Amino acid sequence: MREGFLIWVTGIPAAGKTTVAGRVERELRDMGLRVENLDSDEIRANISPNLGYTPEARDENTKRLAFFGHLLSRNGVCVIVAAVSNLRLFRERARAMVDNFVEVWVKCPLEVCQRRDPKGLYARAARGEVNDIAGMHLPYEEPTEPEIILETDKETAEESSATVMNYLRESGLIPAEVGAKPETAAR
Numbered sequence: 001m002r003e004g005f006l007i008w009v010t011g012i013p014a015a016g017k018t019t020v021a022g023r024v025e026r027e028l029r030d031m032g033l034r035v036e037n038l039d040s041d042e043i044r045a046n047i048s049p050n051l052g053y054t055p056e057a058r059d060e061n062t063k064r065l066a067f068f069g070h071l072l073s074r075n076g077v078c079v080i081v082a083a084v085s086n087l088r089l090f091r092e093r094a095r096a097m098v099d100n101f102v103e104v105w106v107k108c109p110l111e112v113c114q115r116r117d118p119k120g121l122y123a124r125a126a127r128g129e130v131n132d133i134a135g136m137h138l139p140y141e142e143p144t145e146p147e148i149i150l151e152t153d154k155e156t157a158e159e160s161s162a163t164v165m166n167y168l169r170e171s172g173l174i175p176a177e178v179g180a181k182p183e184t185a186a187r
Contacts, residue, residue: 004034004073005173006098007164008091009082010143011106012135013121014113016152016160020106021082023161028078031174036072038065040083053132059090066094073098078174086134088141100173103146104164110135112153147171 007024009017018039025037044051044061051057062085069079085091095101113135114122124130125137134140143149148167150160168174 002076003100004075004077004079005100005102005168006069006073006079006081006094007102007104007168008069008085008094009080009104009106010085010091010146011108011152012086012110012113012140013084013133014116014118015106015108016116016150016157017082017084017106019157020104020150020152020160020164021080023157024164025080027161027165028174033078033174034076035078035080037080037082038068040065040081040085043068058086062090063093066090066097069094070097073100084134084140086138086140088144091143102148102164102167102171102173103143104148104150105143105146106150106152106160107142108152 007021009021011017018041021037021039025035028035040061043065047064048061051061062083065081065083069081072079081094083090085094091103095103117123121130121133122136125133131137148164150163152160155163165174169176
């Protein structure tokens with residue numbers, strides 16, 4: 001059985017994490033690989049809808065995501081987690097749990113994210129309805145050594161997903177060609 005991996009996509013809200021994760025998921029599926037996209041919002045809504053967004057709740061949510069990623073990846077699944085995961089501790093914990101870990105920082109200026117605002121989160125903040133947005137009200141600790149940095153204010157979603165796919169090929173985590181057997185990469 002081929003060893004899996006975990007792609008951890010981090011960034012402030014509306015940076016483009018879900019978009020990139022979805023595109024990479026489709027490309028991996030098109031290659032015939034087993035893929036699971038663990039979107040943080042979906043996991044929270046279905047596993048623990050009452051968890052909240054306190055620092056302790058954020059810690060618990062990212063701990064669960066990392067554990068699910070660990071279980072799946074050790075069983076040969078290509079796992080993608082899209083989560084703000086605003087503290088380095090959250091991402092370092094996930095990295096320690098998975099042998100083949102790829103941190104993807106979706107870097108985008110706050111002003112651009114506020115204009116995008118697909119979920120209306122920043123609009124709610126402007127109305128005073130929320131005050132717990134990472135990168136705005138709460139700290140967002142930028143990754144210090146991510147494997148990939150995507151600047152979604154300067155590149156298209158297609159370019160961003162191509163960067164991730166190229167990294168996966170170059171690192172041996174996925175086959176260089178469709179139909180080829182991937183090499184097992186170890187970190």
